Amino acid sequence: ADAKARQQDFAFFNTSMMSAMEYRQLLFERFRKALREEQFELYYQPVFALDERKVVGAEALCRWYDDEFGWISPLDFIAIAETRGLMQSLGDWVLKEACRQLVAWNTAGHPLPGRLAVNISNKQLESNDVVERFQAITANVAKENLLLELTETAMMRAPELNSKRIRQLHDVGFHWAIDDFGTGYSSLSYLSQLKASVLKIDRSFVSKIGNNPQDESIIQAIIAMAKALQINLIAEGIETDAQLEYLTKHGCNDGQGYLLGRPVPASEFAQLWLT
Numbered sequence: 001a002d003a004k005a006r007q008q009d010f011a012f013f014n015t016s017m018m019s020a021m022e023y024r025q026l027l028f029e030r031f032r033k034a035l036r037e038e039q040f041e042l043y044y045q046p047v048f049a050l051d052e053r054k055v056v057g058a059e060a061l062c063r064w065y066d067d068e069f070g071w072i073s074p075l076d077f078i079a080i081a082e083t084r085g086l087m088q089s090l091g092d093w094v095l096k097e098a099c100r101q102l103v104a105w106n107t108a109g110h111p112l113p114g115r116l117a118v119n120i121s122n123k124q125l126e127s128n129d130v131v132e133r134f135q136a137i138t139a140n141v142a143k144e145n146l147l148l149e150l151t152e153t154a155m156m157r158a159p160e161l162n163s164k165r166i167r168q169l170h171d172v173g174f175h176w177a178i179d180d181f182g183t184g185y186s187s188l189s190y191l192s193q194l195k196a197s198v199l200k201i202d203r204s205f206v207s208k209i210g211n212n213p214q215d216e217s218i219i220q221a222i223i224a225m226a227k228a229l230q231i232n233l234i235a236e237g238i239e240t241d242a243q244l245e246y247l248t249k250h251g252c253n254d255g256q257g258y259l260l261g262r263p264v265p266a267s268e269f270a271q272l273w274l275t
């Protein structure tokens, strides 16, 4: 009887019977409940030094499994959080959980080498007390072990405020990466003023290595620029040996991607990558 009842629930939640608006509203309500009940989980993807193939960090990626809808992409639920005013709560939870995990790995005797990257939404940078909040949330970990990521696109939504916030957070010791670099519209002068220690080359460029000479030129230009500005580089979305070889040969230090290691739950990450 239980199974049958559940099947009926499922039929009720069949999204094809809903309008897009009903779906969004329902998803929002489930999201709000998930946030209240802390039903999110962080997965961790290793970041490698490309020449030595050794782990030099990780990126925390938020995951949400809903009993009715199944896995929801972070792109979707981050958008919900951002448009419904819940991004600060979700973002605080993510940062808190990432720090808790860093401490847990330390305590277990297999600390993460390098930095744990945490994605930040520009919505989190809007509030005036963000520096105090981030300081309080990360009080248990060394800032050397953290890397805050903001996408170039998010950055350019409010370039003045965001660069001010990045500077304020940088001044108290936080390190920054510009995520999905190459897809936004920042300028060289803007970049050189930003207090970013890392640029992450967007996956869309990496995926065209080997079949699009123009994108390869862009990658080489980004590598040259990062060297000139003394900013470290991480290539995203490395999926093939050819891409790995190309990036290593052209002097991109670090990278991540399915070829090297997928995002996995914390326990699996420790088993695979921490010793």
Ligand code: C2E
Pocket (backbone or CB within 6 Å): 045, 060, 061, 062, 073, 074, 075, 078, 094, 119, 120, 121, 149, 151, 179, 180, 203, 236, 237, 238, 239, 256, 257, 258, 259, 263
């Ligand atoms: P991102 O920060 O650029 O993260 C990299 C995305 O690429 C992740 O997708 C990761 O799973 C995926 N990826 C890694 N290696 C490969 C590869 O070799 N091939 C391909 N095709 N994909 C690869 P994911 O986890 O679905 O996250 C998507 C985006 O959602 C993230 O992009 C980030 O912008 C956002 N996001 C995820 N978690 C959080 C979070 O906790 N807070 C915020 N604000 N945003 C988050």
Ligand code: MG
Pocket (backbone or CB within 6 Å): 059, 119, 149, 179
């Ligand atoms: Mg990222």
Ligand code: MG
Pocket (backbone or CB within 6 Å): 179, 180, 200, 202, 203, 236
């Ligand atoms: Mg990215």
Ligand code: MG
Pocket (backbone or CB within 6 Å): 180
């Ligand atoms: Mg992205």
